[in-house]
Amino acid sequence: MMFSTQSLSGVGAIAAHPWIIIFILIVSIFITLWLMGIEDVEPREPPVVRSKIPFIGHMISLIRYHNNYFTILSKRCTAPIYTIKIFSSRIYIVQSPELAQAAFRQSKEIDFDKIKVWGCKAIAFDKHGTDIVAYVAPAGEGSYSIDLHQEMYSSLAKGPNLLETNARVLNYLAKSLNIIGAEPESRRLFRWLRDEYTVGSAETLYGLPNPVSEDPKLIESIWDFEHDLGMLVLDFFPSLTAPKGYAGRAAAAPVFEKYYNEGLDKNASPLVKGRARAARQWGMTTKEIAQAEITIIMAAGTNTVPHAFYMICRICSRPDLVDSLRTEIGKITSRETDIGGDVVTLDIAKLQSHCPLLVACFNETLRLTKTGASVRTILKDIMLNDQYLLKKGSFLQIPTGVMQADPRTWGPDAKEFKPERWLTQDSLPKEVKKAQTLAFIPFGGGRALCPGRHLAFTEITAFVAMLIYGFELRMNDGSTLPVPKGEFQKLGVASISPAKDLDVLVKRRQEFEGVVWKFDVGDA
Numbered sequence: 001m002m003f004s005t006q007s008l009s010g011v012g013a014i015a016a017h018p019w020i021i022i023f024i025l026i027v028s029i030f031i032t033l034w035l036m037g038i039e040d041v042e043p044r045e046p047p048v049v050r051s052k053i054p055f056i057g058h059m060i061s062l063i064r065y066h067n068n069y070f071t072i073l074s075k076r077c078t079a080p081i082y083t084i085k086i087f088s089s090r091i092y093i094v095q096s097p098e099l100a101q102a103a104f105r106q107s108k109e110i111d112f113d114k115i116k117v118w119g120c121k122a123i124a125f126d127k128h129g130t131d132i133v134a135y136v137a138p139a140g141e142g143s144y145s146i147d148l149h150q151e152m153y154s155s156l157a158k159g160p161n162l163l164e165t166n167a168r169v170l171n172y173l174a175k176s177l178n179i180i181g182a183e184p185e186s187r188r189l190f191r192w193l194r195d196e197y198t199v200g201s202a203e204t205l206y207g208l209p210n211p212v213s214e215d216p217k218l219i220e221s222i223w224d225f226e227h228d229l230g231m232l233v234l235d236f237f238p239s240l241t242a243p244k245g246y247a248g249r250a251a252a253a254p255v256f257e258k259y260y261n262e263g264l265d266k267n268a269s270p271l272v273k274g275r276a277r278a279a280r281q282w283g284m285t286t287k288e289i290a291q292a293e294i295t296i297i298m299a300a301g302t303n304t305v306p307h308a309f310y311m312i313c314r315i316c317s318r319p320d321l322v323d324s325l326r327t328e329i330g331k332i333t334s335r336e337t338d339i340g341g342d343v344v345t346l347d348i349a350k351l352q353s354h355c356p357l358l359v360a361c362f363n364e365t366l367r368l369t370k371t372g373a374s375v376r377t378i379l380k381d382i383m384l385n386d387q388y389l390l391k392k393g394s395f396l397q398i399p400t401g402v403m404q405a406d407p408r409t410w411g412p413d414a415k416e417f418k419p420e421r422w423l424t425q426d427s428l429p430k431e432v433k434k435a436q437t438l439a440f441i442p443f444g445g446g447r448a449l450c451p452g453r454h455l456a457f458t459e460i461t462a463f464v465a466m467l468i469y470g471f472e473l474r475m476n477d478g479s480t481l482p483v484p485k486g487e488f489q490k491l492g493v494a495s496i497s498p499a500k501d502l503d504v505l506v507k508r509r510q511e512f513e514g515v516v517w518k519f520d521v522g523d524a
């Protein structure tokens, strides 16, 4: 047998440095394990998208790109559903509208409640509170999770409770418009909306007095909490890895506890009362009820504000759209002379039926701004839509942003704001319209479908309608509003906020100088 001097010197070098052998061995074991990891995916499971770095490649990319990683992967893999593996754990990523809806339908096995148990870490629940949230009742029996679901969905369903909630929030928002006069006033647009909607939601949900209205610094705490939610759920030295969110939740919990201890919840909305009722019934302490409040005030505001902001910017960036909307909105307003002057009332019951262009702008904003993912756990081995095997213990993600901007569903202009697409949907081929209907999932779906969606529709469209109809918005230098780029979107953040705020000037339109603005919310 012949050896080249080079290979002999190589062998010599290896003999002299045994760690080289150890290193090669370790790498080989890792590669073999990695390959085996791939093989343990059954052929009936969704195809695997491999990472360049074995075992941890996808984890590194998720930490690096957060929500944007699903868009990056969607360019590499166009399958209706695929699997990514981190060590031996599986995450199934759904990309087809049909499969997303199938996953929402199969909500008994493709479950949201376990995710809420994870959420207990974000609000610093100890074992007592976490056990109450995690308790799974035997068939036919009750649990906290079942009662909470019932309370939340009934209090925000269409009906008298919702009308009362609409009335509370819109009365607050009307006040913030009524103080604007005929002379231009400056506002930082996102911050203004953030503060008005957060305080308005707090007044609506908790009545007066409440911790947020008493101390507006809490607004920042709530938004910091949302921003750091992903890291708080991971619970890895949160005071260091998510310092702002950590401080935010630490500031909110004691003031809400004080709110309950002083009996101020007697003024709360049916939603807050119902949640507290379910919690007490299953043994939660006042401290735990208070710790959880930040999630509700967060859910109510942190999705609504980015959508209101982008809806305003996108409309105002197109003067033709502003004109058409003013004509449309004019048909659902009435002007009457009262003792103190003129009152202009906007009838919210007619928003849906009489304002197709406004509704189209709302939908188109939701399509482009709601980019987070619905996350679920798989409770047992099941077939998704009778097509794909999903294994117990895995995660499933439905990345809304990928689905709502897929050119295969929405056409080559998928990334553009075109409200008109919603007005011409009926003329599309049947299968295209169906795909768009299935792919439009800003409020999630299945058992976890957002209970606040009706409230969100009213509080966003009614406020934006009044603002566009009665006021002029310009940039500080007099130019038309641009549509600012979105900020980097962290995991756990559902809707895109702007990377940079806009300094705008707002004033009443001449014909509405001195009028009082009102919303007619129906009989609450």
Ligand code: HEM
Pocket (backbone or CB within 6 Å): 112, 152, 296, 299, 300, 301, 303, 304, 307, 370, 373, 374, 375, 442, 443, 444, 445, 446, 447, 448, 449, 450, 451, 452, 453, 455, 456, 494, 495
């Ligand atoms: C444009 C505004 C909003 C958007 C885009 C939105 C979106 C969502 C989404 C995607 C989910 C999770 C669904 C899933 O994973 O399938 C959710 C859950 C939830 N939303 Fe909303 N939401 C909005 C406004 C609101 C408002 C105003 C409230 C009022 C309180 C609210 C309360 C909730 C609650 C309590 C949950 C949790 C439901 C559960 O635990 O099962 N949301 N929302």
